[in-house]
Amino acid sequence: MVKAVVGANWGDEGKGKITDMLAKEADIVIRFQGGANAGHTIVNDYGKFALHTLPSGVFYRHVTNIIGNGVALNIPLVVGEMNHLVERGVPAPHLMISDRAQVVMPYHILLDACEEERLAGKSYGSTKSGIAPFYSDKFAKIGFQVSELFDDAILEEKVKKVCTLKNVLLEHLYHKEPLKPEELMDTLHEYRDMVAPYVGNVSEFLYEAIRAGKNILLEGQLGTMKDPDHGIYPMVTSSPTLAAYGAIGAGLPPYEIKKIVAVSKAYSSAVGAGAFVSEIFGEEADELRRRGGDGGEFGATTGRPRRMGWYDCVASHYGCRLQGATDVALTVLDVLGYLDEIPVCTGYEIDGKVTTEFPVTCKLEKAKPVYEILPGWKTEIRGIRRYEELPENCRKYIEFIEKHLGYPVTMISNGPGREDIIYRESTLV
Numbered sequence: 001m002v003k004a005v006v007g008a009n010w011g012d013e014g015k016g017k018i019t020d021m022l023a024k025e026a027d028i029v030i031r032f033q034g035g036a037n038a039g040h041t042i043v044n045d046y047g048k049f050a051l052h053t054l055p056s057g058v059f060y061r062h063v064t065n066i067i068g069n070g071v072a073l074n075i076p077l078v079v080g081e082m083n084h085l086v087e088r089g090v091p092a093p094h095l096m097i098s099d100r101a102q103v104v105m106p107y108h109i110l111l112d113a114c115e116e117e118r119l120a121g122k123s124y125g126s127t128k129s130g131i132a133p134f135y136s137d138k139f140a141k142i143g144f145q146v147s148e149l150f151d152d153a154i155l156e157e158k159v160k161k162v163c164t165l166k167n168v169l170l171e172h173l174y175h176k177e178p179l180k181p182e183e184l185m186d187t188l189h190e191y192r193d194m195v196a197p198y199v200g201n202v203s204e205f206l207y208e209a210i211r212a213g214k215n216i217l218l219e220g221q222l223g224t225m226k227d228p229d230h231g232i233y234p235m236v237t238s239s240p241t242l243a244a245y246g247a248i249g250a251g252l253p254p255y256e257i258k259k260i261v262a263v264s265k266a267y268s269s270a271v272g273a274g275a276f277v278s279e280i281f282g283e284e285a286d287e288l289r290r291r292g293g294d295g296g297e298f299g300a301t302t303g304r305p306r307r308m309g310w311y312d313c314v315a316s317h318y319g320c321r322l323q324g325a326t327d328v329a330l331t332v333l334d335v336l337g338y339l340d341e342i343p344v345c346t347g348y349e350i351d352g353k354v355t356t357e358f359p360v361t362c363k364l365e366k367a368k369p370v371y372e373i374l375p376g377w378k379t380e381i382r383g384i385r386r387y388e389e390l391p392e393n394c395r396k397y398i399e400f401i402e403k404h405l406g407y408p409v410t411m412i413s414n415g416p417g418r419e420d421i422i423y424r425e426s427t428l429v
Helices: 015-025 075-087 106-122 131-139 146-150 152-173 181-198 202-211 244-250 282-291 313-323 333-338 392-405
Strands: 002-007 028-031 040-044 047-051 064-067 094-098 216-223 257-265 268-270 307-309 327-331 341-350 353-355 368-375 409-413 421-423
Touching: 002 015, 015 040, 015 216, 015 257, 015 327, 015 409, 028 202, 064 202, 075 181, 094 181, 094 202, 106 131, 106 152, 146 152, 146 181, 152 181, 202 216, 202 244, 216 244, 257 313, 282 307, 282 333, 313 341, 313 392, 327 392, 333 392, 341 392, 368 392, 392 409
Parallel strands: 002 216, 002 257, 028 064, 028 216, 064 094, 257 327, 327 409
Antiparallel strands: 040 047, 268 307, 341 353, 341 368, 409 421
């Protein structure tokens, strides 16, 4: 069976924990898109970890972890992550990297930083991980596939072509030193040697795994609002963040994806620029940020403080709909236990009219949140394992959100650890 774990919102929903938890029953866990520009935070018996490219199944010895062809593969970072896990006592993970994945090059990271500097106050809030230049090159057909690292004739021809193109930008737009073909070849040879032990034919491997009845878990990065087609364009990432892309980014048939878990926080958070209707500011935001997550709401990759907001039913319904959610996992519910009252955004006011449908970006910029205020439960809920044992107001909060989502909330995370999870039978009809 193939399941997907994806974000319903802006990313940072707690997908790492849900994937880590579900990986216990999986044989294979696959990252199918994105790169090292965002991370998944996981807390388990080995400690607290922020994974940037490695799949969240790396803490289980029985799992084969796969980096799919849809991923922006930063080879030194992946190898560094592997080494870091082993140094902290985690058994060396079983890792497979698609021979069709493409490689993030040092000049992608350089060009990303140069463009952000050039745009200054009008930048897109890039993490400067090279993601946009990488995907631009991939679709311009001048990227380097992993398989090509083992063919010097192909590499030499491409390196000359790439240097000619990139040096025009570097020298005349950004006023930087030009790339040197011989140095680029040396880098590619280093990457080849680093990645060689892990390279394989992933789509064939998955074909055989499906035939053998293996449990496969697809792991997405970021969330619906950062999808380049359906998100808050142009303040989006550069690869599709929807579960549907899991079939392409991993290399398996779309009809094999039987279950899609859309992860959504019990409040809202976002990193980077872009419209964020339910955003809060000042001390109210600072308090939620301090209490949020495990150690506060800061980006797992960048360390940037996340923008904070109340739960947004409009965005979350849209996010679950685009993901095709069969299940919703509601995370960090325990964080809200300090509040007397909890606002929930149930509509957007745009040009004097209230809508519950998530609009295109130019209209989204005008939207004002319409709130309903729910009573808080004012108590600690960590340690509770049965839904019926949650405080009444806590259960009402979950059921209120579920009603507005229109998708079943079947998992509730009430703490950072693997065991901090409540399963529930939805009554949604």
